[in-house]
Amino acid sequence: MKARVHVMLKNGVLDPQGEAVRHALGQLGFDGVESVRQGKVIELDLADGTSEDTVREMCEKLLANTVIESYSVEMG
Amino acid sequence: MKARVHVMLKNGVLDPQGEAVRHALGQLGFDGVESVRQGKVIELDLADGTSEDTVREMCEKLLANTVIESYSVEMG
Numbered sequence: 001m002k003a004r005v006h007v008m009l010k011n012g013v014l015d016p017q018g019e020a021v022r023h024a025l026g027q028l029g030f031d032g033v034e035s036v037r038q039g040k041v042i043e044l045d046l047a048d049g050t051s052e053d054t055v056r057e058m059c060e061k062l063l064a065n066t067v068i069e070s071y072s073v074e075m076g
Numbered sequence: 077m078k079a080r081v082h083v084m085l086k087n088g089v090l091d092p093q094g095e096a097v098r099h100a101l102g103q104l105g106f107d108g109v110e111s112v113r114q115g116k117v118i119e120l121d122l123a124d125g126t127s128e129d130t131v132r133e134m135c136e137k138l139l140a141n142t143v144i145e146s147y148s149v150e151m152g
Contacts, residue, residue, distance in 0.1 A: 006117055021118065024138055030130070032123025041082055041117045042097065047108025054106065062100055 001046050003055045004074045007064045008039035039069075077122050079131045080150045083140045084115035115145075 009015050015037050022036040042063055044055065055073050064071040085091050091113050098112040118139055120131065131149050140147040 008117070008119070018118075021139070025134055028134075028137055030134055032126060034121040034123070036121070037119045039117045039119070041084070041115045042094075043084070043113045043115070045110040045112070047110070050108060058101055058104075058106055061104055063097070 001048050001050060002076060003044045003046055003050070003052075005042040005044065005055065005059055005063055005071055006039060006074075007042070007059070007069050007071045008037060010068055010070050013068045077124050077126060078152060079120045079122055079126070079128075081118040081120065081131065081135055081139055081147055082115060082150075083118070083135070083145050083147045084113060086144055086146050089144045 009018075018036040018038040021038060022033055025033045025036070044058075046055075052073055052075050055075070059071045059073065060066060085094075094112040094114040097114060098109055101109045101112070116139075120134075122131075128149055128151050131151070135147045135149065136142060
């Protein structure tokens with residue numbers, strides 16, 4: 001079974017990577033890009049029957065730095 | 077309006093980051109993690125009326141390295 005985890009910087013945490021992308025898009029002539037946030041997506045191939053709670057535990061322990069990052073889990 | 081872009085390494089391209097995550101999850105006692113792929117997610121806040129084609133152009137020109145990465149775009 002598959003799980004997909006999104007890890008994004010929390011609102012209010014400065015995102016220099018996203019800011020660099022916004023700036024570069026402007027330089028390339030793409031107008032109207034108001035803000036950009038960049039995060040990570042982690043696709044996990046898991047043994048059948050793995051629960052969403054287990055995946056959340058993985059996030060808490062390893063995948064996200066919960067001081068500055070928030071995460072969301074999609075199973076399926 | 078918002079757009080979300082996922083950028084993942086193509087199948088067959090070695091993903092050392094994902095492999096490191098898989099290994100670390102095993103070390104932490106999470107069994108049954110068969111494979112892990114790590115990619116990027118980019119959330120764009122765009123001027124109203126920006127088309128999906130424009131976002132795809134951003135991907136081709138900047139956000140993805142299409143030699144080794146594939147991307148998908150979600151508008152909304």
